Amino acid sequence: MRESPRSGCPINAAVEVLGDPWAMLILRDMVFGHRRHFRELLGGSIEGIASNILSDRLKRLVAAGLLSQEEPVRGRRAAYSLTEAGIDAVPVMVALGTWGLAHSHGDPALRVRAEVLRDGGPDLVARFMEELREEHLGVPLAEPDRDRVGDRLAAAHSGLLARTDAG
Structure with a gap:
């Protein structure tokens, strides 16, 4: 990390932190896969991240404040949590x-969460971010009895997997 x-360009600032493909995939696995430990991130990587790359990117993401x-x-493994910048x-x-849905083809099971979030719009994304704040930062939900977006995403993913396995 530099x-x-x-430059002082805000797009440059974002690309310098988020432009590394491994960094985005690690964040994806934490956000959607609920992976918080090194071994979970390493073993759950469908792209096959190497342990040295994972270690380096975790250090960079911590240094960048995400x-x-x-x-x-x-007796306990170190856990990683999203910060407010990571949730943002x-x-x-x-x-x-959403761009990937429109311009690429892929495994339906890997696309379903993106479809739910795209179709749910900004309000659903905001609710999901609130849930992440609760999980990672300990911020209580404003409406704790409301249906959870994370549960909806997990159900859509597992439901599609079940239909695929049955078919």
Whole structure:
């Protein structure tokens, strides 16, 4: 990670932090896969990230302020959490997913969450971000009895997988 940005352009600032493909995929796996530990991120990577790359990108994401890392306690693995800046990257991921839906073909099981978020619009994305704040930052939900977006995303994904396996 550079010590200073190449320019003062806000697009440059975003690209310098989020422009690395592995960084976005790690954030994706934390946001949508609920992976918080190194081994979970390594083993759950469908793109096959190498352990040295994962270690480097986690350090970069912590240094950039998108993730925080709990200090490991004896007998427990260190956990990573999204920071407010990391959660604020969710609309960027949704926009990338929406673009990918329109301009590429892929596995329906991997597309379904992007479809739900695209179709749900900004209000659904905002609710999902609130849920991430609760999970990663401990911020109580404004409406705790409301249906959870994360549950809807998981149900859509697992429902599609079940239909695919049955068919």
